[in-house]
Amino acid sequence: MSNLKRWEPESETFWQQQGSKIANRNLWISIPSLLCGFGVWMLWSILTVQMLNVGFPFTTSELFTLTAIAGLTGATLRIPSSFFVRLCGGRYTLFLTTTLLIVPAVFTGFALQDKTTPLWVFQLMALLSGIGGGNFASSMSNISFFYPKKQQGLALGLNAGLGNFGVTTVQIAVPLFMSYGVFSMFGAGEPMVLEKASGTVIGTIAAGSQTWIQNSGFAWLITLVPLAFLLWFGTNNINTEEVTPKLPAAPISFSIILAMLGIGFLTSVVGLWLMLPENANGSGFGIPKEIVIVLVLFSTVMLLKLLPGAIRTSLDRQYKIFNNKHTWVMSVLYVMTFGSFIGFSAAFPLSIQVIFGYSHVMVDGVMTHTTPNPNGPSALTYAWIAPFIGALIRPVGGWIADKAGGSLVTQICSVIMIICAVGAAYYMQLAYQSATPEQYFVPFFLIFLGLFAASGIGNGSTFRTIAVVFPKEQAGPVLGWTSAVAAYGAFYIPQVLGEQIKAATPEYAMVGFAAFYILCLVLNWFFYLRKSGEFYNP
Numbered sequence: 001m002s003n004l005k006r007w008e009p010e011s012e013t014f015w016q017q018q019g020s021k022i023a024n025r026n027l028w029i030s031i032p033s034l035l036c037g038f039g040v041w042m043l044w045s046i047l048t049v050q051m052l053n054v055g056f057p058f059t060t061s062e063l064f065t066l067t068a069i070a071g072l073t074g075a076t077l078r079i080p081s082s083f084f085v086r087l088c089g090g091r092y093t094l095f096l097t098t099t100l101l102i103v104p105a106v107f108t109g110f111a112l113q114d115k116t117t118p119l120w121v122f123q124l125m126a127l128l129s130g131i132g133g134g135n136f137a138s139s140m141s142n143i144s145f146f147y148p149k150k151q152q153g154l155a156l157g158l159n160a161g162l163g164n165f166g167v168t169t170v171q172i173a174v175p176l177f178m179s180y181g182v183f184s185m186f187g188a189g190e191p192m193v194l195e196k197a198s199g200t201v202i203g204t205i206a207a208g209s210q211t212w213i214q215n216s217g218f219a220w221l222i223t224l225v226p227l228a229f230l231l232w233f234g235t236n237n238i239n240t241e242e243v244t245p246k247l248p249a250a251p252i253s254f255s256i257i258l259a260m261l262g263i264g265f266l267t268s269v270v271g272l273w274l275m276l277p278e279n280a281n282g283s284g285f286g287i288p289k290e291i292v293i294v295l296v297l298f299s300t301v302m303l304l305k306l307l308p309g310a311i312r313t314s315l316d317r318q319y320k321i322f323n324n325k326h327t328w329v330m331s332v333l334y335v336m337t338f339g340s341f342i343g344f345s346a347a348f349p350l351s352i353q354v355i356f357g358y359s360h361v362m363v364d365g366v367m368t369h370t371t372p373n374p375n376g377p378s379a380l381t382y383a384w385i386a387p388f389i390g391a392l393i394r395p396v397g398g399w400i401a402d403k404a405g406g407s408l409v410t411q412i413c414s415v416i417m418i419i420c421a422v423g424a425a426y427y428m429q430l431a432y433q434s435a436t437p438e439q440y441f442v443p444f445f446l447i448f449l450g451l452f453a454a455s456g457i458g459n460g461s462t463f464r465t466i467a468v469v470f471p472k473e474q475a476g477p478v479l480g481w482t483s484a485v486a487a488y489g490a491f492y493i494p495q496v497l498g499e500q501i502k503a504a505t506p507e508y509a510m511v512g513f514a515a516f517y518i519l520c521l522v523l524n525w526f527f528y529l530r531k532s533g534e535f536y537n538p
Contacts, residue, residue: 002091003239009148023146027155029230031162033098034139036223038166040101041074041132045346046174049353049379050213055195056115060354064498067346069126071490073268074133078484079300080260081137088253089237089244090142096254097135099228104128109217113189133487137480145243157395164391167345171384175200177219181212189214199378263303271296289495293488321477326469329527334482336520337458339489341390347494349383354501359435375438386448390456397460405537406465407528413458414521418514420451425510432506468538
């Protein structure tokens, strides 16, 4: 049966007889679903690089804005997504939110067939791809209900860890799909010619070669269409008092999910209009991005609370976490770890391309940054390695934190991230003032690998601290809230880097991030590493 009227994972007899089989089936369908969500969400980290290589008529700052728009929307949609499973059932939630990914994927493919496609079309597709970012909250919530407490750590670790590999998957697979006309027989458009050298994980592709950039969108149909069938016929709603006590029919559930997603989209669009007037082709107010993020976050929370019935009741109960000061402290610390991981994952490929793919030379006494560098490294060849390390090492961070204490591990990660951010700033400054920036690429790249590794370990250690600091009834909501706040790194980091590259001072962005990491170092010590504090090394 698709709707489970009885679900008792804590009962050993039930678990052995039928529970484990059902739970494992749902987990192994959920993992590729979440992986695709991350992949579509982070698609713009690759697309912006190839759009630059092909010669789409957009500035570097406009391309960085596309990754930022997807980041802002994906983070905002995590807020309503946290409540979908309890209101609408896990099967209905995962089916709809995964199937919706087909829309931005396919229409992005169509838009990429023509260089004259206006910027606003790509901005709209980036906005819609944020659905994939929001899926993390609903997917993790759903899997947590299927497993007994003693197995939730492993199940959630597999779901989150393998889901995070969607970032690496998109950065490996999409460049390969763009290199071959695999969809030409289906009328997927003509190839374009690379104006600058590109690449894949297996090597560089010379300028003048053909590329099927539109395949970056169409390729997702290979997985999303079969997943839609698997999710509908292979997953379950848990229709019990503890999980989804009042399960609506599928059409009603879909309507509730779409309405709540609509609130997230609305606040995201308003926030972008307030903040990005020139890039949004509007007449916004240019309000500082930090203020807008706070406005978007809290306006989404309050608008959701205006919804009637069970939604308001659920939110009233979960909003109690905001009375706990540790909710705010851990939100800041998780921004440092996961926010850095997802933000740099979005910005790293285009940063490599812009900083090292051009020679920075003086022309008539003015430093220019538009001369292609024939010796520059291919961003699409190298960029995937960093998020791969960050995702791979995340479970190791949790394991070390169990042994040594979560806050001590977080403190060490903070120190490493400060050093790496300052080091990256140094080499970015040297490269962005050099006619031969490739000479600085190796130290820059190795430093960023260290930054990603530290953020990955910190992801595991901060989750461990949350589990210790908060009572059980608050730990889940806090995890959902902090994951939403931290996901704004996928917006903030690309936006800041884009602004500073436009100003010819990319190193300022990294220095600013280092200053934030220093603040996190102090906060972590004050609340969790002082012997006289409320908690010591949780």
